[in-house]
Amino acid sequence: AQSVTQLDSQVPVFEEAPVELRCNYSSSVSVYLFWYVQYPNQGLQLLLKYLSGSTLVESINGFEAEFNKSQTSFHLRKPSVHISDTAEYFCAVSPLRGGYQKVTFGTGTKLQVIP
Amino acid sequence: ETGVTQTPRHLVMGMTNKKSLKCEQHLGHNAMYWYKQSAKKPLELMFVYSLEERVENNSVPSRFSPECPNSSHLFLHLHTLQPEDSALYLCASSPNGAYEQYFGPGTRLTVT
Numbered sequence: 001a002q003s004v005t006q007l008d009s010q011v012p013v014f015e016e017a018p019v020e021l022r023c024n025y026s027s028s029v030s031v032y033l034f035w036y037v038q039y040p041n042q043g044l045q046l047l048l049k050y051l052s053g054s055t056l057v058e059s060i061n062g063f064e065a066e067f068n069k070s071q072t073s074f075h076l077r078k079p080s081v082h083i084s085d086t087a088e089y090f091c092a093v094s095p096l097r098g099g100y101q102k103v104t105f106g107t108g109t110k111l112q113v114i115p
Numbered sequence: 116e117t118g119v120t121q122t123p124r125h126l127v128m129g130m131t132n133k134k135s136l137k138c139e140q141h142l143g144h145n146a147m148y149w150y151k152q153s154a155k156k157p158l159e160l161m162f163v164y165s166l167e168e169r170v171e172n173n174s175v176p177s178r179f180s181p182e183c184p185n186s187s188h189l190f191l192h193l194h195t196l197q198p199e200d201s202a203l204y205l206c207a208s209s210p211n212g213a214y215e216q217y218f219g220p221g222t223r224l225t226v227t
Contacts, residue, residue: 004157036218042220043220043221044158044205044218046216051214100163100171100209101146102160102171103216104157105157107156108157
């Protein structure tokens with residue numbers, strides 16, 4: 001079984017400031033790691049994922065996340081946020097397997113970018 | 116455009132009504148999912164269909180009844196719901212063997 005902990009339910013940050021959204025997980029098996037973003041009145045969209053290889057993964061809009069196996073963390077960072085980054089961010093894990101994916105999500109962190 | 120559509124986007128129903136939620140994906144995926152999203156709770160996986168066969172049913176009450184007539188369509192039939200069933204219901208799909216899911220915009224359900 002897996003679990004995901006996002007300790008911060010809301011993170012306010014000023015525009016152009018850096019941000020870190022924290023994610024810790026626990027699992028008895030190896031997992032894949034994901035960050036999804038949900039904009040108001042929309043479904044979730046995949047932001048980035050870690051499957052294997054380099055522990056630092058990046059998205060096309062400037063976010064990055066680093067897989068830390070010893071700390072079982074997958075924190076999301078952006079060096080300079082924009083108003084359009086205001087959304088809810090979900091960390092998620094799924095076991096290494098093919099076929100359909102049984103994904104476990106965290107409770108989400110609402111990022112509020114203040115102009 | 117995610118390629119996963121859901122209708123209706125909003126639904127208000129009484130506890131004695133019967134309604135259905137519809138999900139359609141045009142991505143050629145083999146797996147489809149229903150999730151329930153409630154405030155301050157993690158997304159709850161309700162059902163998974165893989166190759167049109169139900170493979171997961173996470174202790175969902177029988178007042179929720181899924182149907183997957185083909186790989187592109189997924190329904191959630193609702194009857195005699197309770198107010199605590201009010202939530203955003205999200206549909207998702209994924210290719211077989213892939214590691215990410217594609218979500219629809221959801222149906223906001225209110226049970227009165």
